Amino acid sequence: MDDAYDKKAAWVSREIVPHEAAIRRWLIRRWGGAVDVEDVIQEAYYRIAKLAHVDHIENPGGYFHRTAHAVASDIMRRAGIINFTSMTQAEWSNVMDDEPPADQALQGKQELARVESLLANLSQIGRRVIELRRVEGLSRKETAERLGLSENDVKNHLVRGLHKVMKAMAEQDGMNLDEQADAEKKVEQIGKC
């Protein structure tokens, strides 16, 4: 299981993660508070994780887009909101169409700022921990010894860093979750726009 996850995570981190900001922005822009954006994103990751193969996906960003759209549609449908398909279908098509084909070069460029903030969210120690593991190949135990920390501290630095990274990611692009909850009340209006 871990190997499969690992492999998938590698692909997802390379091909999907860089699009998350754009997808989140799009979800907020096009769906407003009608759906819980974080839920949609998580569910989209879930569906992508469930794919047996990813080799056939030529445009991961587009695929992510499509998946998020499908998830949002399902949520709306389940919530019994009927009058949304025509709007979103067209909107969605519009969004999809305007998206240039996969170009990692640009993706990389746009990702710069994100990666920068990503690093900014890591503590010095968190950073060092990652370096020790990924560059020097130390185990957690060895890392802890090298840094004079407990293994638990080592872990916590990483968990905190990762959590911060993901949280910052969500907050900088979207409204916060409270606002979203408020916005949910506007579902009817938004659905009809």
Add this chain to the structure above:
Amino acid sequence: MASADTTASIIEQAAEWAVEAAHGDMPLESRAMLGAWLAADRRHEGAYVRACAWLRATEDAVVGAHSAKDSLPTQDQQVAAPAGRPLISYNDNEGYNRSAPHAGDGQSPGTPRRLFRWTGRLAIGGALAASVAMLLGIGMPAITSFWQGSAGPSGASAVEIVQLRDGSVARLSRDARIQVVLSDEARSITLLSGEATFDVAPDESRPFVVQAGQVFAQAVGTVYSVSRVGQSGGTVEVSEGTVLVWPRDERDQAVRLVAGGKVTLDPGPLTTQRSTTSQSRLAAPVIAQISLDNVTIASAVQRFNRVNRTKIIISDPEIGEVRIIGHYNANDPYQFAESASVIVDGYIERENGNIVLKLK
């Protein structure tokens, strides 16, 4: 729908498991617990995959920053050159082979090339060095280089011709300065100053994207020229093929230019909203949009066919009756056909240079 609390706590737990799985020596017991946690709620799994992916992205960033720090000065020794190509030197010290083989027209038989040009001037900011490091940081096996089309004794019209490692040829004005980052996945060029004409070696697997100011252009098999407008803008003119042009990070708003198309984008300064020169007023894309407000696909197709050489053909009258809403670039029938096909749950095929809309 989950409450905000639940979502937040799932993210937190997922982060913990992702770290545990990646950095811990996970005992069987923990594995079982992870399995149980994942099975408990399908959102857990999505959150977990996402956390693993972000952890890896973060790690890659750290490793990239680390190796960038360590290896930037000696990049050359670490990166194997693509075989069989005469190269400019990729050192940072401006030394390069001035006798690139593609002087003159830059055409070599059997190698169709794409040609486009960026011109203009650009203030060079400190952000640049950071961006180099960060590009490396994303984990691309990157080659970074700076060089200057250093002034020869000749005048302003002098052009230096250099060959990039991917086989593309750049013609640089004497004050031109470009930065090139080549990786397995991308060819990323920044025009820092001056004027440059790129003769792009085709390589579909590695998009060739040029940035000048805040305007980006990607060659999609093409001949086009680009000139700078103001501090951050640019004009792109296409003589053949297709180019995508967009300002800043507004890639989802990219203008797709085809032969004969011309667009000026000037995103203007980032912070201040000055509307000063008439130049910065040129911002609006010249590309016409076809705006469809609940019209039938049949009549929409007529509109596209009126203005495009590539015709859309509706294979089944049923398709033509479906109504469609949206804004589309007038010069991109393919784009429209694609979304029409999605709406009717059909598909498109290319036939004799035309686009045929079909039902599944």
